[in-house]
Amino acid sequence: MCSGSCAKCLGITLIPLAVLCTLANILLFFPGGEVINNNEHITDEVWYFGGMLGSGVLMIFPALVFLGLKNNDCCGCCGNESCGKRFAMFTSIIFATVGLLGAGYCFIVSAVALNRGPKCNDDSKWQYPFENGNYLSNTTMWALCKSPENIIPWNLTLFSLLLIMSGIQVVLCAIQVVNGLIGTICGDCTCCGWQWSYLKRTKPAEISSYEENPFRGTSFVCYLLSHVPLRTL
Secondary structure: OHHHHHHHHHHHHHHHHHHHHHHHHHHOOOHHHOOOOOHHHOOHHHHHOHHHHHHHHHHHHHHHHHHHOOOOOOOOEOOEHHHHHHHHHHHHHHHHHHHHHHHHHHHHHHHHHHHHOOOEEOOOOEEOOOOOOOOOOOHHHHHHOOEOOOHHHHHHHHHHHHHHHHHHHHHHHHHHHHHHHHHHHHOOHHHHOHHHHHHHHOOHHHOOOOOOOOOOOOOHHHHHHHHHHHHOO
16 A cells, blocks of 8 residues: 555654654753752743644654554445455544644744743842844854753753754655545555556456455546556557
8 A cells, every 4th residue: 555655654753743842852851950949930832742742742643543543444435445445544634733733833832932931030030031033043042041041052952943843743744645646546556556567467357256356445536647648559
């Protein structure tokens, strides 16, 4: 199943990304690598759980679904295996959409956090000393944060990683949406693969029984993709 093989590759890639996003979000609860006694001193965007929820938990379910698509025949339709595979691919579109929403949520939260900057102590109180990402291009402003030590590079690195990884997840889930649509229409790669080879050897009119029909269980679109070119030769 070509669509299933593609989905499996996507699932294998999404799982480590989900784990890394979760770990990055957990590390953000320790600003500068330090344990903070007051939770109010942690940057607000960390509590939105973009990495743990959006790119973590919500991404695990689509990834597991993608991994099982290659051998997932679902339940079939009246004994028709290909129909069950098409239904499974259609279901994967729904899970891919869930993954898109989760990764998109993490992407937005990370972008906002990078633009706003970390919450830190400027010797007077805990606040956000930066505005509109002005600290990103002016490192001299980093001196405004007195504690926790190294809070700016810590947050900058982790939120940047979340931004990049969630962006990759968005792309992968979008690919699966397209892949799922193709799998829903064709069922599997055989509908446009081995049936084409079959037609080169056997004319459709020579097929004597329903069981011998290579188009049984494939969509009309796949039939056209394999059958119409023969008539134009």
